[in-house]
Amino acid sequence: MTDAYQNRSQSFLRAPAISTLDLGVGIHRISATRAWSGTENNGFTLPHAQEEAFMLSLQLVDYSGDILLKDRKLSFRQQRANELQLYDYRRPWSANLRSAYDCVNFHVPLEALNSALQTSEKRRVQTLRYQAGEPMSDPVFAALVRAILPSLLRPEEANLLFLSHVSLALATHVADRYAELALPRATTRSRLAPWQERRAKEMIDANIGGGLSQQALADACGLSAGYFARAFRETVGMPPHKWLLVRRVEHAKHLLHRSDIGLAEIATACGFADQSHFTRVFCRLEGATPGVWRRQHRYG
Template identity: 35%
Template sequence: MTQAGVYGQRLGRGLHVKEAPVLITRSLRSAEVAVTEVRNDKPTPELSGSLPAEDAYLVSLKLRDYPACECWEEGRYVTREDIRAGATYLYDLKRDPRYVIDKPFHSLFFYLPRPALHDMARRPGAPRIGELSYEPGVGHDDGVIRHIGASLQEALRRPDETNQLFIDHMMLALTAHVAQTYGGLKPVAEPSRGGLAPWQVKRACDRLDSDLSGKVALEQIATELGLSVSHFSRAFRISTGLPPHQWLLRQRVKAATQLMTVRNLPLSEIAISAGFANQSHFTRVFTQMVGVSPGAWRRETHGGPDA
């Protein structure tokens, strides 16, 4: 299948990097949203490649200082600015954004096509989002994007241990934040109540429980309930006290504790059966949530083996 958006290897080629780890969500009904990590510690000095022109934006979180960055748009020099680690920069793919690569760099790039931004405005009376507000080469001190970026960096390092619900949740938050902060979308006032109906809670929980690996997407569950992704995520949290990806982690740990009552079942098998990627992933999550390692919990509770 041909990749449509400017993310992953397609973005990596433009920035002259061989490795471009990517996470993709399809929770937004109109388009894919993705985050790509790009890094080059020993670049060959040259102008970055021209990226495919699209009605889309790249929102970049810089993870390393880049002094005197020379920025270009539409084939013309625009500005030279000092880029600071932790700052957020916006690029309009309709304008052929490029820059001179002559120093080591490390960044996250969020790919946001316009249909994904319009999805955020799908409510009565909400205007369509116009052009995002930014100046070429001018960074923003954006704590929300720093937080989301830090969370997704961990997921990019361990993609096999990251469930799709978590990716969907973080990308939805990122898209909504960009639409509000740079696109002028006014946030919807949170209702004092508004959780799911009891039958919806049961169906959603049953759906999540049926696949502890977390491969089911938020959009899939929301569609089955006749809801938008953002409405479902908010209402699920009101009803259960947890966002879907955290609720699923709790169910994995619950399943694992039940399996650990089987005296001779190895922890490696328990990990896979409970939806974890491997034993180390199981140990890390279980220890964070319970306070002790799975082996210690089983010894203290049932006197079972360590592995």
């Protein structure tokens, strides 16, 4: 018996009456199980298999019992009819089923939620936001449960296309409402958004003389320094420090063309260490010294 099958079939509940239905196909399909008992003091659940999945449980009647998370008893006492309770199969937990119950439990693999994500950023579900032991009201989820109850009662009449539709609707709703998404990992293909590129370039131009750190640029763009550096290079075609040199030379060309300021003064105004530094950088980018460039363009 595989981990997924043990949890999907809800065999650890030891319920006297149980009905399980797959809502789709494939290894990451969502399954629904209706489990019920008309008697009280049903005892503790058996240990469940730990896997990358969640159990979403909706009670059809008022239920009371105990929940233990890593052997620590939670404050949970009652789950009313139509309330939703979330359980993480990645963590060890158990329940003492004190009262009669009638519930529909969904086995939802993490990959099923990732498949339902409507995002172009390729983010992934890290976990679901919920407070262990605190039932929640979710009318949309309750309506989806009601929609498949006839299929759970008469699985031989179930329409797989309809069940697949409900499965996608359920996964999309859960991902939209409860998912906590992990940020996409930075790659060499990361790019700045237009506003981030504009903001970074404006800051560089405003600090042409120096004194601007890469961390300050990254903070202004809401990014980590490493991510910003990779994204800037991918977007602009060069790292930030080289772009600063390009902008310094452009500013210097403007002064050379429009003023009679000496080369040493221009070097200082544009943030170069000295005239020699200015000449080396200018010659490398423009193919001529500042003096030659000025004579060629002064009246152009």
